[in-house]
Amino acid sequence: MITVSCAAIIPWEVNTMADNTLIRTEDLCVWFPVRRALPFGKRRYVKAVDNVSITIEKGETFGLVGESGCGKSTLANALLGMQKPTAGKVYFKGKDLNALSIKDFKEARRDMQMIFQDPFSSLDPRWDVYRLISEPMYIRGGYTKEQMEQEVLRLLKLVGLNEDDLHRYPSEFSGGQRQRIGIARAISLHPDFLVCDEPVSALDVSVHAQILNLLMELQQEMNMTYLFISHNLAVVKDICKNLCVMYLGQVMETGDTQEIFNNPLHPYTRSLLSAVLSVNLDEKQERMILKGEIPSPIDAPKGCRFCTRCPYASEKCHQETPQLQQCGEKHFIACHFPGIGMEK
């Protein structure tokens, strides 16, 4: 049974009252202008992030899921203030991030850090581990040499590396170990908010579990809030409380992770779920393989962004852009026909 109430309640309006919000966006847009073919031609944009409103609460892990090119990383950059939004606002701890003075902004930036996808390109190959991990402390200042060294050793131990590793270079480590160095660097200033941008995609499947367990332990210990970006729903399932599925810069489905997994109403979410391969040979998977690829974000399709690949797209989907609507207690979806094509 699927019940859909069409009351147009939008997530951020529900959550404005709660004060345990750490970071939220309001109609955030990040557009990149494309060079015009003719001097007076129509200005065109890559709408990497288009009207996205999300709310991340203190201490939770918020999952952001979508294919390459859907704007996940751009959204993360905008949240960290590394990318100026074209329109809309980002509020970190209640303050508008882009209205802060440079001094206040630096202060705020200290509390938000990032773990990068590729541990092979995010570490300077000519710096040793000590220098890599101590750089944030060095920039912040106020540490004596001894304090800094002690702190680096403590961090190394925390992420599961040895004291002997202190003066080794990134090339001497495996992918999983390098990612640990990246994590140690990110948590060195005790941030409140940590963006994990596909932290395990570049690693072996057998190392995934190690890194994910480490991240979860650290979260408990240091009381951090995570934004966890991934293209694999199986990875985010157990670690995220709330989830947001993006497609071509827009939110397709968002809400409580368990609710979305138990009752995925958007055809795109269901296709992402069915793309996860199982190791259980006897499990009959209902496969729904999407045709084609994510279209170019320049001149994105009219109407619903997903209409070109959606197996259930109708005339209405090509004409009207669906708005985010509530369809469960903590479940919002942008689709004209929620739950279409689902088996009873």
Next chain:
Amino acid sequence: MNELLNVQNLKVIFPTERGIVRAVEGIDLCVHPGECIAIVGESGCGKSVTSLAIMKLLSSPPALMHADEMTFDGKNLLQMSEKQMLDLRGKDMSMIFQDALTALNPVMCVGRQLDEMFLRHTKMTRTEAKAASIKALRLVGVPAPEKRYHDYPHQLSGGMRQRVLIAMAFAIKPKLIIADEPTTALDVTIQAQVLDILQKLQRENGTALILITHDLSVVAHMADRVYVMYCGKIVEHAPLRDLFTDPKHPYTQGLLSSVPHLTASSNRFVQIPDNVPSPLKKPSGCYFHTRCSHCTPECTQCMPRLTDVDDHRQLRCHHPLGGEHHG
């Protein structure tokens, strides 16, 4: 003998300044016509080196290679000259690489790169080759292949580039294809598409496929038989179903349980502790004993032999897991 490829006791070593790296330590492999086998293992276990050695693509120096026997389709690969290998590669055995962007020539349009296959191995003219290339692109599901023919690699998305590589590998209908991590660089949705195409073409053409991967969920989807490698040695060899339902080696079981599940729910991910040992400093005894929860003094002393469990299975472990069922 009806094996398509038979490799006996393959060894590859790299002498380096810091010591000798034994990348592959005596591997026996056989592939029958039309079947799909998988070689599974973590980074650095020697699976890619094995595939390059079979194709004889390892340059020597630095690599030193030895095998007791290496026959492909009745021909002895060990005695073939480089010129004979050039005729063989692409025509009878070909390869799909992991990173399509570096595997393709960036300054040549993809269609021309495909044409080369036909021009080199068949007696086609340029126009015929172009028609054949477009047909090959259509077979792998590239939309509007006439237009894509003139595109350069950077103009295509990751999934499309991988398709071009697959089209190239299947172009001359080889007997054997080695796919080295064909979907690792791709999104899950595109991975599902690419695997489906690979499987469809493999079945239609009756090609034998060696799938090299670290992801057991890909293996479950594709392979008939699986070799599990660790630190340059095969630790378990079994038909797909046996391996997945009843893994005998602790390493295989660790790999299986570390794949994230959609159905099972837990607050903690099952992990194999520690890291793969450095190839310069391999542990004594069983290479896996440093990470194994069933380790005994015997394991730290002597390397177990690869023994037959039954007609189809081989295992290298002193203390095989028994009766435990996965999933």
